[in-house]
Amino acid sequence: xxxxxxxxxxxxxxxxxxxxxxxxxxxxxxxxxxxxxxxxxxxxxxxxxxxxxxxxxxxxxxxxxxxxxxxxxxxxxxxxxxxxxxxxxxxxxxxxxxxxxxxxxxxxxxxxxxxxxxxxxxxxxxxxxxxxxxxxxxxxxxxxxxxxxxxxxxxxxxxxxxxxxxxxxxxxxxxxxxxxxxxxxxxxxxxxxxxxxxxxxxxxxxxxxxxxxxxx
Numbered sequence: 440x441x442x443x444x445x446x447x448x449x450x451x452x453x454x455x456x457x458x459x460x461x462x463x464x465x466x467x468x469x470x471x472x473x474x475x476x477x478x479x480x481x482x483x484x485x486x487x488x489x490x491x492x493x494x495x496x497x498x499x500x501x502x503x504x505x506x507x508x509x510x511x512x513x514x515x516x517x518x519x520x521x522x523x524x525x526x527x528x529x530x531x532x533x534x535x536x537x538x539x540x541x542x543x544x545x546x547x548x549x550x551x552x553x554x555x556x557x558x559x560x561x562x563x564x565x566x567x568x569x570x571x572x573x574x575x576x577x578x579x580x581x582x583x584x585x586x587x588x589x590x591x592x593x594x595x596x597x598x599x600x601x602x603x604x605x606x607x608x609x610x611x612x613x614x615x616x617x618x619x620x621x622x623x624x625x626x627x628x629x630x631x632x633x634x635x636x637x638x639x640x641x642x643x644x645x646x647x648x649x650x651x652x653x654x655x
Contacts, residue, residue, distance in 0.1 A: 486616075492526060492528070494631065497525070498598075500526075503525060512583070512585055519551055529552055530551070534574075535577075536580035539602075539616040541578040546577075547573075551571060552567075578654030582601070582650050583598065583599045584649060584651070589627075593626065600644070601624075606645060608639070609634070610635075610636050612655070615655075
């Protein structure tokens with residue numbers, strides 16, 4: 440009888456259960472912001488790499504000696520087309536930032552340039568190599584200058600940056616991809632920097648009239 444009593448397993452008491460639940464809740468409260476920050480850092484790192492690739496594509500574009508290159512563009516479509524061809528890429532994600540409020544609920548493009556010839560529902564013929572209509576209609580997360588002066592110092596000459604930058608104050612609008620937290624600027628020498636506020640005394644951001652941008 441004594442041996443049988445020893446084999447009976449005692450269940451958890453209510454105090455023990457409450458203690459375990461409380462410990463789990465504390466751990467969740469501690470780990471959730473840490474995980475969130477880690478994910479945010481990872482996304483920022485990916486966004487920086489995307490802008491760096493766009494900057495390198497622009498550098499490849501202007502250094503291509505096979506034909507005469509212009510450093511002036513009148514719209515984002517021709518700019519994106521030139522970069523996609525120069526960088527030999529077709530990923531629209533390079534032009535988009537995760538969490539950009541302008542992309543919420545939007546139809547996201549799957550390609551920058553069309554890889555097949557087709558006719559849209561509106562009757563427009565899209566040829567191979569043309570800017571894809573879905574990409575052309577998307578509010579991109581980046582902005583670019585209409586023209587770049589190649590005689591300026593490369594390390595302080597912006598070629599692409601996060602959309603929503605105020606050229607006079609060097610700050611970003613609340614509706615920009617990162618809100619007022621700041622944004623990235625990629626330069627003619629290929630380096631990328633995140634700024635809360637761009638030092639406009641040393642880095643000249645083109646005026647809104649000389650900036651290519653879609654979206655708020």
